[in-house]
Amino acid sequence: MGDDILTIEEVAKYLRVSDRTVYDWAQKGEIPAGKIGTVWRFKKSEVENWVNARLSSDANKQNEIQVQVKNILSPDRIIFISQTTKHDALVELADALATAPQIKNEAELTQEILKREELMSTSIGCGMAIPHVRLSSVTDLVMAVGICKKPIEDFQAFDDQPVNLLFMIAAAYNQHSYYLKTISNFSAKLKNEDLRKAMLESNSAQEVYNLLLNAN
Numbered sequence: 001m002g003d004d005i006l007t008i009e010e011v012a013k014y015l016r017v018s019d020r021t022v023y024d025w026a027q028k029g030e031i032p033a034g035k036i037g038t039v040w041r042f043k044k045s046e047v048e049n050w051v052n053a054r055l056s057s058d059a060n061k062q063n064e065i066q067v068q069v070k071n072i073l074s075p076d077r078i079i080f081i082s083q084t085t086k087h088d089a090l091v092e093l094a095d096a097l098a099t100a101p102q103i104k105n106e107a108e109l110t111q112e113i114l115k116r117e118e119l120m121s122t123s124i125g126c127g128m129a130i131p132h133v134r135l136s137s138v139t140d141l142v143m144a145v146g147i148c149k150k151p152i153e154d155f156q157a158f159d160d161q162p163v164n165l166l167f168m169i170a171a172a173y174n175q176h177s178y179y180l181k182t183i184s185n186f187s188a189k190l191k192n193e194d195l196r197k198a199m200l201e202s203n204s205a206q207e208v209y210n211l212l213l214n215a216n
Contacts, residue, residue, distance in 0.1 A: 004044040011042050015051065016136045016173075055174060067178075067185040069213045072169075074100075077144040078205035081166070086154050089146060090114060090131060093168050097144035102170070105137035109170060123157035124187055126196065132169040134179055141171040141178055145208060147199060164200060165190070189215050 008026070012019045023040065025031040032046040079096045083089040094113050098106035112133045116122070123129040144167075151162030167186055171179040190196060195215050202208045 006042040006044055006047065008040055008042075011047060014047070067182050069209075072141055072143045072182065073145065073209065073212065075205040075209040077142075078208045079144070079146055080205075081146045081148045082150070083148075084150050084152065086117065086152055086156075086163075087114065089148060089152055089166060090117060090168075093131075093144050093146040093166055096146070097142065097168050097170060100142040100144075102138055102140045102142040104139065105135070108135060108137050109133070113168065113170075121156040121158070123155050123159075123161075123163055124190075125157060125159040125161065126190070126193075127151065127161050127163055128165045128167070128190055128196070129155055129157070129163045130167045130169065130183055130186060132171075132179070132183060134171045134173050134175065136173050138170045138172045141169065141175050141182060143170075143182070144168045145212070147202065147208060165196060 006014070008019050008022045011031075012022045015022070022031065026033040026040045026042075031042070032050055033040050033042050035041070077096050077100060079093065081089050081092055083092055090113055091110055094110040095106070097103060098109055103109055112135060113131050116133055117131055121129070122131045146166035146168070148164040148166065151164045153162045155163040157163060167190075169179070169182055169186075171182075189212075192215065195211060198211050199208050202211065
């Protein structure tokens with residue numbers, strides 16, 4: 001199997017990218033490939049080695065990246081939610097997150113956020129939840145925050161507490177380390193009860209943003 005010869009279409013399907021992307025990589029010499037006649041062909045084993053090398057390199061880079069609020073959140077993606085059910089609150093926050101240029105497929109984002117939530121509640125206790133997904137249609141990690149005006153009772157939190165703070169994170173497939181680091185970072189940051197209280201008492205998105213920006 002490792003010595004199979006693949007077409008552009010087969011490589012694109014394997015890597016979950018467009019045919020055009022693979023063609024451009026081949027033209028630029030960025031992916032191991034060769035021409036047989038006038039068409040590009042790829043050895044499967046070489047493509048697999050290339051993918052593994054790229055993923056390892058990206059993982060090392062992501063381990064070095066520090067999570068900074070200013071790089072993943074902006075005030076326009078901090079919203080005050082009036083919905084009273086988990087489903088509707090998640091849809092509203094996904095709509096806000098989808099305004100970020102890093103999100104290329106709003107429908108997929110919403111669908112996958114809801115699907116992830118059906119598997120297991122993303123509540124982390126103390127009235128908070130961190131719904132999160134990794135998608136091929138996301139170009140870089142990005143975040144939205146929802147302040148619920150009324151606590152959401154049906155979040156099925158492990159501590160049985162209603163949820164009133166939502167932190168939604170979407171990342172690219174190859175950002176696994178950065179993705180986990182971001183979730184961990186906010187989980188730790190939000191253990192601060194004074195921070196949570198201040199966010200709930202805030203009257204503007206900018207005020208919430210400043211609180212998160214300055215939180216230790």
